[in-house]
Amino acid sequence: xxxxxxxxxxxxxxxxxxxxxxxxxxxxxxxxxxxxxxxxxxxxxxxxxxxxxxxxxxxxxxxxxxxxxxxxxxxxxxxxxxxxxxxxxxxxxxxxxxxxxxxxxxxxxxxxxxxxxxxxxxxxxxxxxxxxxxxxxxxxxxxxxxxxxxxxxxxxxxxxx
Amino acid sequence: xxxxxxxxxxxxxxxxxxxxxxxxxxxxxxxxxxxxxxxxxxxxxxxxxxxxxxxxxxxxxxxxxxxxxxxxxxxxxxxxxxxxxxxxxxxxxxxxxxxxxxxxxxxxxxxxxxxxxxxxxxxxxxxxxxxxxxxxxxxxxxxxxxxxxxxxxxxxxxxxxxxxxxxxxxxxxxxxxxxxxxxxxxxxxxxxxxxxxxxxxxxxxxxxxxxxxxxxxxxxxxxxxxxxxxxxxxxxxxxxxxxxxxxxxxxxxxxxxxxxxxxxxxxxxxxxxxxxxxxxxxxxxxxxxxxxxx
Ligand SMILES: Cc1cc2nc3c(=O)[nH]c(=O)nc-3n(C[C@H](O)[C@H](O)[C@H](O)COP(=O)(O)OP(=O)(O)OC[C@H]3O[C@@H](n4cnc5c(N)ncnc54)[C@H](O)[C@@H]3O)c2cc1C
Ligand code: FES
Ligand code: FES
Numbered sequence: 001x002x003x004x005x006x007x008x009x010x011x012x013x014x015x016x017x018x019x020x021x022x023x024x025x026x027x028x029x030x031x032x033x034x035x036x037x038x039x040x041x042x043x044x045x046x047x048x049x050x051x052x053x054x055x056x057x058x059x060x061x062x063x064x065x066x067x068x069x070x071x072x073x074x075x076x077x078x079x080x081x082x083x084x085x086x087x088x089x090x091x092x093x094x095x096x097x098x099x100x101x102x103x104x105x106x107x108x109x110x111x112x113x114x115x116x117x118x119x120x121x122x123x124x125x126x127x128x129x130x131x132x133x134x135x136x137x138x139x140x141x142x143x144x145x146x147x148x149x150x151x152x153x154x155x156x157x158x159x160x161x
Numbered sequence: 162x163x164x165x166x167x168x169x170x171x172x173x174x175x176x177x178x179x180x181x182x183x184x185x186x187x188x189x190x191x192x193x194x195x196x197x198x199x200x201x202x203x204x205x206x207x208x209x210x211x212x213x214x215x216x217x218x219x220x221x222x223x224x225x226x227x228x229x230x231x232x233x234x235x236x237x238x239x240x241x242x243x244x245x246x247x248x249x250x251x252x253x254x255x256x257x258x259x260x261x262x263x264x265x266x267x268x269x270x271x272x273x274x275x276x277x278x279x280x281x282x283x284x285x286x287x288x289x290x291x292x293x294x295x296x297x298x299x300x301x302x303x304x305x306x307x308x309x310x311x312x313x314x315x316x317x318x319x320x321x322x323x324x325x326x327x328x329x330x331x332x333x334x335x336x337x338x339x340x341x342x343x344x345x346x347x348x349x350x351x352x353x354x355x356x357x358x359x360x361x362x363x364x365x366x367x368x369x370x371x372x373x374x375x376x377x378x379x380x381x382x383x384x385x386x387x388x389x390x391x392x393x394x395x396x397x398x399x400x401x402x403x404x405x406x407x408x409x410x411x412x413x414x415x416x417x418x419x420x421x422x423x424x425x426x427x428x429x430x431x432x433x434x435x436x437x438x439x440x441x442x443x444x445x446x447x448x449x450x451x452x453x454x455x
Contacts, residue, residue: 002175018172019172019173019174019175019218020169020170020171020172020173020208041168041209042168042206042209043202043205043206043272043273044358046270046272049272055246055275055276056271056272056275057272057275057276058272058273058276061201061202061205061206061272061273061276062201062205062276063175063201063205063218065175065177065220066177066198066201066220066222068177109271109272112271113271127271128271130270130271130358131269131270131271131272131273131358132270
């Protein structure tokens with residue numbers, strides 16, 4: 001066991017992880033942050049996507065030890081109290097989810113996409129979420145939601161955290 | 162199929178050396194029992210499937226000074242830990258080596274490109290991967306650092322067999338150098354794939370340089386997915402060198418590239434089909450590269 005300390009959603013977290021423990025299990029089982037989902041565990045579905053040091057990554061493709069000292073944003077960090085993040089609002093309003101399994105990962109991929117490219121075209125949106133699979137929606141409403149989020153954030157002059 | 166596997170790697174010891182020399186002494190100490198970890202986008206899956214089970218993992222991912230892109234003397238020097246995303250979006254790479262930027266843009270998805278490194282792709286040496294075929298086409302140079310110093314080999318000697326390179330167990334790949342393409346060059350990377358994030362069925366890296374009269378001064382063709390190593394299609398290059406790149410010359414080059422390819426049949430297609438696709442995609446890639454000559 002090794003001690004791993006990270007900053008998650010602006011808060012310090014310290015926990016123990018075996019070298020072979022994947023970051024996603026560390027977040028969920030050791031730290032109790034179960035917002036991040038586990039789907040395939042082989043890097044194909046994107047359900048486990050989180051932001052590590054400003055970049056979206058799949059947390060099943062990293063060992064917890066590799067995140068020592070990292071600054072992490074998970075889906076739990078998007079809303080401010082009861083105020084949803086504009087991306088979350090847009091997913092809600094545009095039916096960008098059905099069962100919700102893929103949603104935490106989709107939100108984090110969208111968050112990164114809009115940070116890098118605040119006004120993406122439909123093609124750029126589709127490319128941005130290419131690593132995130134959704135079994136329910138057929139993606140149409142997800143793409144719509146990301147478009148709407150982009151507009152909301154432009155209009156609100158909302159600079160992301 | 163996933164549930165058939167135990168997705169937890171065998172237990173191992175983890176080290177995060179702060180410098181190259183510290184990493185080298187760990188490699189020396191643990192020998193064949195140890196393995197370098199960079200972005201982990203190839204190694205972590207292999208460990209989960211227990212196809213690779215090193216007792217000691219040496220994480221070089223946070224060693225400073227191994228991630229950079231520098232243009233020098235008509236060359237672009239890229240630190241081994243530079244991520245796919247960083248290479249893809251580098252203005253220098255885009256303007257002087259479009260084929261590499263385009264190949265990087267096809268690697269997996271944004272999450273994979275944010276963690277996976279150019280050096281990791283090279284060392285993993287998957288013959289169907291995107292970056293190695295470009296490195297072979299451009300005859301990139303690989304700088305490896307060991308406890309007895311640095312050595313440099315070219316792509317021809319670096320890629321030796323499927324998943325096998327010239328890198329020694331006690332060395333780290335430090336840098337990859339590609340040429341900045343000269344004026345009047347055009348290049349492209351064309352990937353034929355089943356869907357986003359998959360490896361290529363076949364892919365073509367093409368770069369051409371014309372002289373003032375429009376004659377091919379230099380032609381570079383690299384192929385992915387057609388051999389046990391990324392293939393440099395030298396005979397196809399010869400079909401164009403010193404000639405005007407008209408339709409006949411392009412078709413001859415495409416036919417030779419297809420002849421030289423020895424793909425195997427797998428879930429992505431039969432060998433025969435892939436050979437045919439090499440012909441189609443070499444032709445298209447050459448036309449695109451030529452249309453970009455400026
Ligand atoms: C979902 C998914 C989709 C993908 N799709 C594609 C694709 O479409 N096309 C494609 O080309 N690739 C694809 N990849 C693979 C990706 O390109 C990897 O990033 C790359 O192959 C490995 O780079 P890495 O830094 O992650 O290396 P790691 O996984 O850390 O290491 C790979 C190997 O190289 C060795 N190594 C790494 N760096 C060094 C170094 N500096 N010195 C010595 N040894 C080193 C390691 O010991 C290991 O053996 C995909 C991966 C995933 C997970
Ligand atoms: S659980 Fe990580 S990509 Fe599927
Ligand atoms: S909403 Fe069910 S998987 Fe996407």
